[in-house]
Amino acid sequence: MPKSQMLTAQHLPSVDVALGAAGTVFRTFADQDSGCVSYGVEIDGERFFVKTAGTAGTVASLRRALAVHQVAAHSALIPIVHSFTTDDGLALVYPWAEGVVLYHPTRTRHGGRSHPDSPMARFRQLPLQKVHEALAVILDVHLVVADAGLVAVDFYDGCTLYDFETGTMRLCDLDGYRPGPFVLEAERLPGSTRYMAPEEFQRGAVIDQRTTVFNLGRLLRLLLDGGDEEQDWRGTGAQLTVITTATAPNPTDRYPSVRDLAQAWSSAC
Secondary structure (H helix, E strand, C coil): CCCCHHHCCEEEEHHHHHHHHHHCCCCCCEEEECCCCEEEEEECCCEEEEEEEEEHHHHHHHHHHHHHHHHHHCCCCCCCCCCCCCCCECCCCCCCCEEEEECCEEECCCCCCCCCCCCCHHHHHHCCCCCHHHHHHHHHHHHHHHHEEEEEECHHHEEEEEECCCCCEEEEECCCCECEEECCCCCCCCCCCCCCHHHHHHCCCCHHHHHHHHHHHHHHHHHCCCCCCCCCCCCCCCHHHHHHHCCCCCHCCCCCHHHHHHHHHHEEE
C-alpha cells in the first residue's frame, strides 16, 4: 500500500495488515492504560505514529481527539494528519515526534517516576532554564486550547513528550478535552488523582477553565519539584504563591482563566 493511500483512505479493514503492507512497523505500544493500540511505522523514509481504537470507549476517545484538533492548533501540539475507520473501530495518524513521555503508564506497570533513569527523573535534573522553557510551552498550548473553548480532562504528565536531545516540549494525547463549561454527569472524570481538581470528583459540578487552571497548577508544581514527594521545590517563593492560588480547593479562589494563570506565572518568573 503506498503512503498516499494510507493517508487518504477513509476505511481500511485491518490496521495491522495495512501498516505491514505500507511500510515497516518499528514499534508497537500494546499495553496502554487507555486500551488503545498504537504503532510507529516508517514509510518511504518518513515516520508516523498510528493510534487505533477497537472498543466503544476508545473510539469515543479518539473522536474527541479529532474534535480537539479541529479547533486547536499549536506548533507544540502534535497534529493529526489523517484518520480512517477500520472494521474494528478508528485510527488516527500523527507525524512521528522524537522524545519520551515524561510518565508512561501501562496496564502491567505503574509508577516509576522516581527511578533515576526515568524520563521524569531526568527532566527534574535539567537546568531550571530548560524546565521553565518547557513549562512556558505547556501554558502557551493551553492558551490556544482555552481560546478554542475547550477545558482539560485527563491532563497529566503522560501528555508531555520531551526531547532531551533538542530540549523540545510537545503535548500529545489530549483525547479527553472537550468543550466547556460543562456539568459533570458522572461520579468522577477520568484522570490521574495527582492532577485532578476536587470538582472532578463531584457529580453535578461545573467543569470550566478554573478546573484547567488547577490541572496546570499541579503540573507546574510537580515538574518544578525535585521529586514525587514534593519536598524539593526548585522554584521561587513567588512561583509557589501562583501555584497555591491556581490549586485552591474552591474554584472561585483560583485564577478565573488560563490566561490569568499564564500572566501571573510569567510575572513570577
